[in-house]
Amino acid sequence: FTVIQIASLSNVLSKFANTILMSSSLVVVVIGFIFQEGLSNIVHGTIIALFKPFDIGDRVEVVVAGEKISGYIKSMTLRHTVVLSIIDNAESIIPNSLLDNTTVKNLSKQSSSKRYPLTVSITYEDAQTEDKLKLAKRLFSDAVFENKNTVDVRDDKNEDLFIKVDLAESAVTLTCFINTKTAEDNYIACSEIKEALLEKYHEAGISFAYNHLELTGGLRILEGEEKVMQKKSSSHNSGKNAGNNSGNNSGKNA
Template identity: 25%
Template sequence: MQFLSFDFTTFSASNHKLIQYIVVALIIGLVAVILSRILQKLMKVYFERSSRVLKVDPTRYKFLRNAVSFVIFMLAVTLIFYTIPGLRTIGITLFAGAGIFAAIIGFASQEAFSNIVSGIFIVIFKPFRVGDNIKIGDLHQGTVEDITLRHTIINNFENRRIIIPNTVISGQTIINSTIEDEKVCTFIELGISYDADLEKAIEILRDEAEKHPYCIDNRNQEDKEKGIPKVVVRVLGFGDSAVNLRAYAWSANSGEGFEMKCDIFESLKKRFNAQGIEIPYPHRTLVFKNQPPHSIP
């Protein structure tokens, strides 16, 4: 009887511990599920809002929410293995092997992971959106056509698609012409001869810029009361063979500003020719040394 009583007590104690382990595992799993649902909901709202700002499809960020859930469940499984002594040794062996495999995969996909992280930063900080006219560094300029977590597609002015990894964009200076205010001030620069009538040249330059359909009035009421013209023309300095002028003409966006600049250059050439205002160009004088003397007939 004493032997049977001892076995029954041991069996009851082991069952009690087993029930405790099961309860702890269920609680950890339940907390992981609730936390995963909450984070997925918050990330869904955030990514949808960011996607509306960036003007991209929010479903492309869905895998990020799934990745967060995967990490949470992996941490939950790790905690369960660590809590139950009988599974701790097996868990250490499994996770050690998984850690080595993850290190190999991580090393092989380091560049891809860097692009994903940079894509997440673009989603968070929103330096540009689809449809923005941007310039990346000194090489690439155009309209943003698509933004993914790996790369950004830019359609340049030659209608060519430039696919730039997000890590490259993160390391470059970005000039965004449309992120806040699309208006741009276009510099129209040219030189006139020292013999030309300076006041007439300034008047013609201002008149051609102001009458262009893309030229807008960016003055406030105070500027108008002071008599500041719609297009300001300034003398930048004196070159080797020309007096350099610059007109400051505003347009609604960079595309219209470029067209306006080209049209004004064309009209200025015609007006300057008609008004006798010379646009100088380089002259070269060639001197030939050590020439044989001409024979006197």
């Protein structure tokens, strides 16, 4: 009888142990699933820390989940990286797993000057006059180097800036590269250069090209409307005359 009891107790303990093991396995799976993303961020954070594609204070551009984020690296941890936006000064907390698996454009790793293109458009009428086209290019070059935020990268300081000329559908475009120390300086410089060109081109009689709608055949439409109005007026007067004549005749007959 004692042997039977021991055997029964052994079966119960065995089932209990199996239940505990199954429950433990389930808990491990659940915990692993929960911490999978966190562990992944730590692994990718370690990779970023080792290879250092960027440092704190660097200006970067990155696309995360279809959203382009442009700003400065504020802080880095093994789990995430904080980017301070240059647009609205908001902080974007980016998981390292996403950051390590996307393309990061580090603008701070570029050359000492920041270079961006600036394009303006003038009319074909002015561009087809050789003197005006040359003048437009020279004034563009002057406006660039007169700006305090631009960096002069010319080897020969007596040469004008190279201005690329393109033939667009409804305008002739003039493009040159604006070099500045920082991206923020470039943003300001481009705006100030455009303002300067508005004044310079106006004084030189050079017109900017812009989209506008020109109506033709308006005189014909007005002439047609005038004829219709004349017909209506004639009909109206005829009706009045007929009424007056009828009244006069009736009076005479009476």
